Amino acid sequence: MTTSLPHAVDPRALTEVLDGRWGHVRRVARADLHDPDLLPAYGESVQEARERVTRMARKIAESGRVVLGFPKEYGGEGDAGGSVTAIEMLAFTDLSLMVKAGVQWGLFGGAVQALGTERHHDAYLRDIMSFDLPGCFAMTETGHGSDVQQLRTTCTYDPETQTFDLHTPHEAARKDYIGNAAQDGRMAVVFAQLVTQGRRHGVHAWLVPIRDEQGDPMPGVTIGDDGPKAGLLGVDNGRLTFDHVTVPRDMLLDRYGSVAPDGTYTSSIENETRRFFTMLGTLVRGRVSVGGSAAAATKLSLDIAVRYGETRRQFSAPGADREVLLNDYLVHQRKLLPALAATYAYSFAQEELVGTMHDVQGAEDLDEGAQRELESRAAGLKAAQTWHATRTIQMAREACGGAGYLQENRLPHLKADTDVFTTFEGDNTVLLQLVAKGLLTGYRDAFGSLDGWGKVGFIADMVRETVLERTAARGLIARLVDAVPGRDDEVPLLDRGWQLKMLEDREKHVLEGAIRRLRRGAETPGVQPFDVFNDVQDHVLRTAQTHVDRIVLEAFVAGIERTTDAGARALLERVCDLYALTTIEADRAWFLEHGRLTATRSKALTATVNVLLKDLRPHLVTLVDAFAIPEDWKGAAILREEAGRQEAMYTDDMATHDTGLRRGTATSLEVPPGQ
Amino acid sequence: MTTSLPHAVDPRALTEVLDGRWGHVRRVARADLHDPDLLPAYGESVQEARERVTRMARKIAESGRVVLGFPKEYGGEGDAGGSVTAIEMLAFTDLSLMVKAGVQWGLFGGAVQALGTERHHDAYLRDIMSFDLPGCFAMTETGHGSDVQQLRTTCTYDPETQTFDLHTPHEAARKDYIGNAAQDGRMAVVFAQLVTQGRRHGVHAWLVPIRDEQGDPMPGVTIGDDGPKAGLLGVDNGRLTFDHVTVPRDMLLDRYGSVAPDGTYTSSIENETRRFFTMLGTLVRGRVSVGGSAAAATKLSLDIAVRYGETRRQFSAPGADREVLLNDYLVHQRKLLPALAATYAYSFAQEELVGTMHDVQGAEDLDEGAQRELESRAAGLKAAQTWHATRTIQMAREACGGAGYLQENRLPHLKADTDVFTTFEGDNTVLLQLVAKGLLTGYRDAFGSLDGWGKVGFIADMVRETVLERTAARGLIARLVDAVPGRDDEVPLLDRGWQLKMLEDREKHVLEGAIRRLRRGAETPGVQPFDVFNDVQDHVLRTAQTHVDRIVLEAFVAGIERTTDAGARALLERVCDLYALTTIEADRAWFLEHGRLTATRSKALTATVNVLLKDLRPHLVTLVDAFAIPEDWKGAAILREEAGRQEAMYTDDMATHDTGLRRGTATSLEVPPGQ
Structure with a gap:
């Protein structure tokens, strides 16, 4: 029915195609990212994981790899596609680090860059890039995640003092799930309803110090900890509540809307909703990163399950002297191969998305149509890839049996860490x-x-x-x-x-x-x-x-x-x-x-x-x-150990063959109780 | 299209039907199981969880509720259906405890009861029931989980010493994933190939001490720890290796096969395969328990997601003064209701299965046909219910958004703890x-x-x-x-x-x-x-x-x-x-x-x-x-807090209505980046 395939295909030729336009960023990552702090760690406490990931975030900052997206005049390279690719590569090593990096350089730094103006850039960008100024992206509230236009935090201008009053009116308005908040963050980009001269002008963002030099909360700021989560132990998600916190006028990130000393509001975008979506649109990069990182975790899980299935045997075929490889069962192939094919498909779609994002954001003039299409594409691929990750990692876990449930085989972390990807950066259904x-x-x-x-x-x-x-x-x-x-x-x-x-x-x-x-x-x-x-x-x-x-x-x-x-x-x-x-x-x-x-x-x-x-x-x-994942990034004991066990068993079986050991067949299946 | 339903239905009438034949066991559990050690605990270390669950296992033993299935002459009630129901009820409180109980009283105790004879019962059953003798069910090996007939551990009889030599020939034959092994177990029922007079007679089971009174491994026994897992932190899964361990002749659990002092093997069942399946068949109870416990976790997850969706609002409908309840969205109903309907369906099927098991196992004479059908039914419903649990808990987690990712809302534990249910007691595909x-x-x-x-x-x-x-x-x-x-x-x-x-x-x-x-x-x-x-x-x-x-x-x-x-x-x-x-x-x-x-x-x-x-x-x-789950078993912060937040927000909105706050509509959806 089909034409025959070549006997063997060079995986490096596939890698080159998959790597695509930012292949150089991927290759550098594969060569360089081998710090022991980066490699999978199992059985850590929350505090150990947070400390390791924070330490690693500093090292990564020093390497310069996560600041590709920042403007050249501040030491970056103005390379949006490269920055997203670099973050995706971190996802192969540690998903907490990827999220922490996404928060610091993607969301927090990205918001200062995209929503702020030169004085904010001059004052903060370098420290953000070096991680000397860890920060938060305080948008989501306990009461509003999906409907950001309805945030309840208010920031009210007072011309007498020329300051804003930032306030959390009730618990539903508390900022929640905020990365970098519970431990490291010194400042936050806080989204709130701007009120001046008795009128609301919709959601805007302010740069607000939340901790002093000693790490204590600033006056009026209450910081909570979201506590243990399903995964992402290394990310310090927290809650921020503001009790009439005074914010200087110039801390408003005022690229799309500003308030004069007397309280007059002006904006280059008249329509409030359009202004809101323009502001959000500049932040599409985070959503692109999450899709790409979900794909990285998916590839890791497939790599582990496929290699295990190529070594692991169970049940004998009549007449064969070794048991059957898992990968030789039709039903196992039905699980692995369609997931692998979809992973390839999404890889190409993601590569195209990153390229489009790079070009649209790098264009001289904003093409609103192209920007809208980019946002739609980013939303759709984020949803598709994160759901695909959830399904595929679950399947890979099951395909590795009990071994897939042990942390030493990596799959539990991949599953737990990526689980929230279907929710954050936008609930998939929404x-x-x-x-x-x-x-x-x-x-x-x-x-x-x-x-x-x-x-x-x-x-x-x-x-x-x-x-x-x-x-x-x-x-x-x-x-x-x-x-x-x-x-x-x-x-x-x-x-x-x-x-x-x-x-x-x-x-x-x-x-x-x-x-x-x-x-x-x-x-x-x-x-x-x-x-x-x-x-x-x-x-x-x-x-x-x-x-x-x-x-x-x-x-x-x-x-x-x-x-x-x-x-x-x-x-x-x-x-x-x-x-x-x-x-x-x-x-x-x-x-x-x-x-x-x-x-x-x-x-x-x-x-x-x-x-x-x-x-x-x-x-x-x-x-x-073809995914070209370095061995030490995988961190799965079964990939190191199972082949040796199978060999030892085979050798022993051959040696004791005379004792009359008999085998069942691949079709005479029974399974044990027992855990 | 359909006839109209009554305006309101009394959930207690539904509970009565769902509770079924062992309703009395369920009601007692709901009334009695409120020990603080039982209720959901979040952020525990592995050691804390293990200690708490061991402590709780002792308390549960004292209560007598988990020994219903043992013979009356040893203090049980010979009530197989009741014992499975009692274990299922534990699953509502803590899944680690349910598994620990399943290992101790279902698998370990069950094997001694079903495969041993009177001298084993007299010597051990009471201590097993009281948890004074914690034990393991050492069947699965690293190399063989699904194909138990191919276990590689050997137990060879020597008529000179009238003892068996229990041996692990290589790492693939190591006992693995064994509950109670890493910390608590003092004895184990070990499954191995019986060899006597130079012939193999297939898989049999022996009672083998693995730790001495001081808790140190017995000579020749090496005990490993499976280390951190995806979930079930309170279960001490471990690995057992036997280096020519001497086992007295009378420690063979010899109901279906025995070895005379001179090494002669006899069995009431001639055919080796038939004997093997008869032995395994007596252990069907574990598989029934896992299906029921998966259903319990599923009900909990639905309870949490449905109640949250009945309180949580997001996006406004045109003209309405409050946002729309999640449960009013068609797509949310499409997620929750079919899962709920399937959960009801499986409840009825499980209830029927437990009844059949009780009757078949309690019958005077073994009806082989009925036993086979029971095993098939147990296998099918175990697979269906555990996959349904994996899917439904995942859906419930997503339906609760970011809140579903926080341990304080219970769903992460339900997900992580039940994940291995699709594998243990038999891989679902197999x-x-x-x-x-x-x-x-x-x-x-x-x-x-x-x-x-x-x-x-x-x-x-x-x-x-x-x-x-x-x-x-x-x-x-x-x-x-x-x-x-x-x-x-x-x-x-x-x-x-x-x-x-x-x-x-x-x-x-x-x-x-x-x-x-x-x-x-x-x-x-x-x-x-x-x-x-x-x-x-x-x-x-x-x-x-x-x-x-x-x-x-x-x-x-x-x-x-x-x-x-x-x-x-x-x-x-x-x-x-x-x-x-x-x-x-x-x-x-x-x-x-x-x-x-x-x-x-x-x-x-x-x-x-x-x-x-x-x-x-x-x-x-x-x-x-209708699931009648006591409040303190749920352990979900959102169920306690969200209603108050929604009220506070509504009150505040009404008070500030004049300031010109405007809302989006349920159809003008945008979502934030941010984590």
Whole structure:
């Protein structure tokens, strides 16, 4: 059914493609990041983990690798893509360190850079970069995580004293989950409702000292500790409460809005909502980092599970003198390989996202449309990659059996540390809704409509061209799709154009259906606007999911197009087939319901996936070799020990063969009780 | 589309049905288990957790609640169902304690009871029951978890000294993951290959002292610690290695096989494999306990997520003066309610399983067929319930946002502690294969065929009547199914008979297909037996999954039949609809592929599920109230604090209303970066 693959593919050729545009940053990280403090540590107490990670943050600052994104005039390199890539590489070593770095240089430093002006940069950027000024990004409140516009902390200007009064009115307004707050932070970028001359102007940010030189809380600042968490032991998440704290006027980060000494508010962006989203938009980098770091953890978990499955044996096949390798079982392949294929697909999509972010943020003039699309893409890929991480690491843990439950095999940390990735930097469900909204309204009028999307009249009037914008390798993809003949069900399942067309058709159909249902709801007399929206919420989220699936497949196709090594290219084509077909297979009910697949073809799809698994089985280890993860970053005892055990057992079995030892067969399965 | 539900249902009426036959054990546990050592503790070190759990195990032993299953003559009550229920109730308070109790009284004590004879009972049972003799169940080895018949530890009889020589030949034969080993265990039931007179007789068990009175390892015994794990901090899992340890002859647990002083081996069960499975079969109780305990953790997680969603608000609806409750969002309902419905379904299936176990094990004569069916049922429900727990607790964690990541809200512990449940007491994938094998070969000839199932000839000859044996409420279910008219697609989706028939048809069809494919493979010349099996492994596992889905639905129907309270019954009917339809919906691709659903009807199914969500929304809290979980068992700060925060915020908002605070709408979603 498929053309044959080369016998062996050089993983280095795959690594080169996966590494992409910031390959130099990755290579330097692989060569340099081997400090013992960086490598996986198990059984630490919270305090030990915090101390180690803080120590490591200082060392990393000295290395200069995490400040690539800062302006050249302050010692950075103005390299946004490089900064995100550097943070992602830290995720391979220690996820607490990655988060700590993300807080310090991505969120805190990034906010000062993006929302502040020259006086803030001159005063603080160098100390932030060197970690001499550890800081917090104090946005989320106990009562508001997803709906940031509704933060309850207030910051009220008093022209008499020319200062702001920063205040937490009640516990729901307490800043919560704030990294660097419980132990290290000396300052915080605090988000609050700006009030001046008796009027509110929406959420703004201030630079506020929270600890003095001795590390004690500043007057009026109460600092709490979020206490033990599921994971990320090395990150000191805490809570900040402000009791009428005085903040000097010039500590307002005033790039997008400022207050004159007399209290007059001015902004270059008239519309409050638009101003808010412009401010948030500058901070997209954090979301991109989380997606990339989730992918790093996913790769580690697959590396461990695949190598273990290539060594570990259980149950004998009739007539064989050794037991069967886990990786030789179809059901084990069904677990590992589709997850691996999706990981490759997301890698290409993430690489493209980082490049887009770098270019959009580095452009002379802000292209609002491009910025909106970037935010949508970042949101969708963050959600997809973090959910993929949660699922895949769980699967890898189970695929390693009881060994996967021991910290010495790394998987428990990967699981616990990444678990919150589906929540922070935006709850995934809310992020998908954001993506959906972009699709439903189109990017071009997003600013005007974000505010009123719930209003019935707007939905009824809404017009969206559902001609999908292709993302990457536009020409190639158009050619592939256009070459698919009309009668879909005669096209081979491995035809790339057909696969692309299936995902494209689905996105378009789901989107049009959602628009139709929203409009119908809006036109029904007596229905509350909330109910119009809520009755189709599942359908709306589906538009985002189908959109992400398509852009990811397109990115994969574009990635293959860039691959020059013939063997690597052939293997990637097969992996891409597996990603495309398992994506379609997972949702084949929809394709059946909508006449895109016949029953016969749907069954053939499943059979074809199984053929692909057989084809790819010999390349399983090559596919994880390509991640090029240094041995000491893995920290999994089973990778060091299992092969020796299997050898010892085999040797002993051969020696005692005469004693009449008999084996069961791979098909005579029984399992023990016992823990 | 549906008949209306009563306005309010008394949760106590639901509790009574859910509590079932061992309701008295549950009620006593709810009344009595409030020792501070039992309640959730956060931020403990491994040593603190171990000490607390050991302390608690002693207290629990004194209470007598965990020894219900032991014989009356030793102070127990011979109540197998009660013992499993008592362990399940411990799972609500502390999962480490539940596992520790399961090891001590279920596995270790259970093995002495079931595999030993009177002299072992007289010598040890009382001390085991009182925890004066903490012990281990040393079956699993580092090299063999799933394939117990292939354990590599040997125990060789020497007639000269009339002792056994217990030996670990290499590291793969080391006993691993053994609860009670690292700290508390004084003896262990050790499973090893019995060798006497130069012949092997398969796996047997010995009672072996591993520590002396001072707690030091016995000569020749090396004890290791499995070190930090993902969870279950209070369980001291360890490793045991035996270097030619001398074991007296009478320490062989010899109920099913004994060695005379001269080394002659005798057994009441001739066939070695049959003997092995008979020995393992007596230990089914552990697997039943794990399923029940997974369900307890699932209920706790749903209780927390549902109550939080009933208090927590985020985003405003147009025109409303408060933000929208999480539980009012369709997508939130789509997460919580199907999980809740499945939890109800499994509760009924588990209740039935415990009853069957109690009756089968308590019968005068062993009914081998009933015992086999019990083991299959226990395996299938263990797999289904533990995977459901992993998924549901993860979902609940995400549904609580960042709060779900803090230990103070309990969910991290529930997640980490139950994670290994999908592995221990049998890897779930292997367990499903065991279930499938039972279905494929039929129970009646299982003993004869277990050994040779991989052999080609056998498969080719295999005949199985695919008339499914109904499990519960046979008459009622037969009537419901028979009443479904021939043209399925005109029957209402809420017709219970149609739902039952769909799951029954699917099981039968999948099973027949698997048999056909196996036979075809076996008849193909040149195909290796392993490949015959492996090529259809995914299909084989599907038979088990479809089987479990059916018996669970049947148990739900039987449970409703026992419900006398009209309101509770009406509500359960609706919950059962949701379980049945979401189960069918999840696999609707299969039903479409096989002509059991038209495209139109498949779409209607999804719409009907959404209608059921609306119907059940007002009863969400009632459905978790029915779990009757005492407040102090929950240990979730958000359940104590969030309502007050929401009130304070609302009060403050109303007071500051004049200042022009404006809110976004539930449909204008944006989310913050920030961690």
